[in-house]
Amino acid sequence: MVPEISEGQFTDDTVDANDAALDERMSLTAEFVRSVDESLLDEDNEKTRGLCEELRPADMADLLEQLPEGRRYHLVEVLGPQLAPETLAELAEEVRDEIIEAMPNAQIAEAVAELDTDEAAFVVQDMDDADREEVLAALDLADRLALQASLDYPDESAGRLMQREVFAAPSFSTVGQIIDRLRSGGRLPDLFYEVFVVDPGYKVLGSVPLSRFLKAPRDTRLTDLMADDLVRVPVLMDQEEVAYLFEKYNLISAPVVDESDRLVGMMTVDDVVEVVRTEADEDLLALGGVDREESGLSVPVPKIARSRFIWLAVNLGTAILASFVISFFDATIEQVVALAVLMPIVASMGGNAGTQTLTVAVRNLATRDLTGANTFRVVGRETAVSLINGAAFAVLLGVTAGIWYEAIGGGGPGEGVILGAVLAAAMVVTMLSAGLAGILVPVTLQRFGADPAVSSAVFVTTVTDVVGFFAFLGLAAIFLVG
Amino acid sequence: MVPEISEGQFTDDTVDANDAALDERMSLTAEFVRSVDESLLDEDNEKTRGLCEELRPADMADLLEQLPEGRRYHLVEVLGPQLAPETLAELAEEVRDEIIEAMPNAQIAEAVAELDTDEAAFVVQDMDDADREEVLAALDLADRLALQASLDYPDESAGRLMQREVFAAPSFSTVGQIIDRLRSGGRLPDLFYEVFVVDPGYKVLGSVPLSRFLKAPRDTRLTDLMADDLVRVPVLMDQEEVAYLFEKYNLISAPVVDESDRLVGMMTVDDVVEVVRTEADEDLLALGGVDREESGLSVPVPKIARSRFIWLAVNLGTAILASFVISFFDATIEQVVALAVLMPIVASMGGNAGTQTLTVAVRNLATRDLTGANTFRVVGRETAVSLINGAAFAVLLGVTAGIWYEAIGGGGPGEGVILGAVLAAAMVVTMLSAGLAGILVPVTLQRFGADPAVSSAVFVTTVTDVVGFFAFLGLAAIFLVG
Structure with missing residues (x-):
């Protein structure tokens, strides 16, 4: 029997005292964040401490992240020893760095002493050397040696993520x-x-x-x-x-x-959940042309702008290459302006088909389902899919464009049929190149040890743009103008 | 002290007997898959059983997934009772459906009886009603009731994912x-x-x-x-x-x-790791215009082609809208063909900038870092980043395009300056619209209860294409031609 309650609903009994700050999805409410912010501005420290008293470390970290930059360390100061050391380990990197920098080293050492080695390493790893030495010196011998050993392992290795405390x-x-x-x-x-x-x-x-x-x-x-x-x-x-x-x-x-x-x-799965999230995020962000370091909401504007500029500049290179292909056919376009109207469609469809294949490939490489044993089969599959959809859109677009061209009275009689046929042929060629590039580029990058998510999109777009414009304008130059 | 071993290296002692089938990253080797495939073709059942004897259920599932379609159930038949029931729960959906369909119901019931309720529900949920009834009828009363209760909860709910066995x-x-x-x-x-x-x-x-x-x-x-x-x-x-x-x-x-x-x-974290992976994958795939159901490598070609066709058709709508904007300015392009050469650059840069912002927004909505409390601040941040990069590329492209236009001797004297200025202005407008659309579209969709990953990309591209072409060609029509 299914109890009749709506999705995600908590009853009064389910909600603990500290959950007053949380909505029914266990996220901090905007009102709660605002009331803490106000009590900080009012310097009403007693009220602030009262509001934060029952927060779990993860919620406390969320609160710090959502406060405006100036108020974060202020809250840490007001809370004093009430702040659980685990909060530091839960914070987003850029916020943690901000708070750690403002905190006296003695207080950091006290917090670090209470944490497991994996969390402690997390907290001190980005401090500058002098500060970190001071924190390490303030720990007792066993803690210091354990933490030092952990820091000696490379970033993102099991040694860094593990806790040394085992049974x-x-x-x-x-x-x-x-x-x-x-x-x-x-x-x-x-x-x-x-x-x-x-x-x-x-x-x-x-x-x-x-x-x-x-x-x-x-x-x-x-x-x-x-x-x-x-x-x-x-x-x-x-x-x-x-x-x-x-x-x-x-x-x-x-x-x-x-x-x-x-x-x-020993490694425990709660650390791994974060890694899974991070790695999946990295693929998502890389395909979108974004560095992970700038994806947090507390990263300063100049840093974001700089990081995105680099990706956009790479994209500009691709775009200019495509423009170069178009400029090759400027005489053709001058004669048949309809080509300029239709050519973005070819590029856009090719780009999208390429992105679809690329996304599936990157995902299946990440889960290791795409392996040496089945690459050949998968390439065949993508070729088949590209040809089917290429043919479908070729018919659809060829007929529509032909009718449109005749209707606007462009060119001589019957030229609509030729334009339609040129568009259809260009469509098949572009979609096929999109499918092949979408699978072969990431697989090749992976084989050469590069991250297939990071650089593939640019390669694939370059291929689809260049092939698309070249096929469409080139065929038009031969059959429509010449 | 850090032991001097290379990354990921296992010593002989680390590798168990069954790890002969696995490479140093604990993935099945292509050679192992091939040797099982060959022993199946040779009908050498004893060899097949020997090869698979020490495989863990997860590796057994990988093996089945990597075999060609015709050979999968053949292997299940050869292994008989040697196949651990957990293997069924580990399989990718489309492969599991294939095997379950071929398996006698009595054998499925035997396997299901040995699994926890969450795994058992996983195995039987996609069977057709008659087969599932037969499997349920073959279970003992307690198992049947527990499994039935689990199936009564909605798909993707805690009730379906939990195991009823608790202490x-x-x-x-x-x-x-x-x-x-x-x-x-x-x-x-x-x-x-x-x-x-x-x-x-x-x-x-x-x-x-x-x-x-x-x-x-x-x-x-x-x-x-x-x-x-x-x-x-x-x-x-x-x-x-x-x-x-x-x-x-x-x-x-x-x-x-x-x-x-x-x-x-009770829910355990190992089920959750899969959910985290699945949900992150869904965002990645949705942004790439791919349905999750077709992202597996064993999905048949017609099903993939159909699912991708739908997304491409939606994209076609956008592309046609952009074409319509261009066709509005065909007279302008006829006079200045350089516009046709440069216009894909504007659209491409806008599209990429929009995708960057959109990707960050979707990711921060998924992790719930982008909330009602900070939306306003984040929109301001994206506006600032867009203006900075818009201005940077405006200068870069405006100057380059102006020089190029003068060099090829297009237009009258001094028209290169005007073309450069038009391109620069269009660039700023497009980048700003990209930044705003990239953040406002997903936030709005989320507020109305839609999945921001699924539909945002199309909206954002539409905005950047339309604004980009309209700004560039419109300004050119006014200042360059008129």
């Missing part, structure tokens, strides 16, 4: 021994989801999910419980590869191992 | 009592990550992560361990909203509740 147990342990050890306290990770089983050299042998562990009698040995087809993450693996493993094998956490297969840390 | 305990229980209960067996979920604490009416009061639970002495009460700022998922919430909650609050699992806040199931 591992020797293979001869029993369930009862482990529970006793856990209850006795000590340096344990705050949250973990499996017990990693290691040999005396700290080599990972397998793992036992906590839920399976809990169902077993006290005297069960770990080796009898553990799964040995465990997926291990090499410490230098790129985050995109790590995300692929987590997605593919539905992992919740995974051991991170060094070259000797020794356990050095 | 809940009354608030007065102690850690020791729970452990005893877990050890005694019974109908328990295979994997779970927290104990949900419920009142006698099965209302969720809080939850205890297993790792915290394990650290507590036997006589600790659950109420002393539980977090009460638990995020609950309403059973009818849309999967996109659910993914937002998991991402924002870094959740591993969450209780799904009905309208009375009663526990009805």
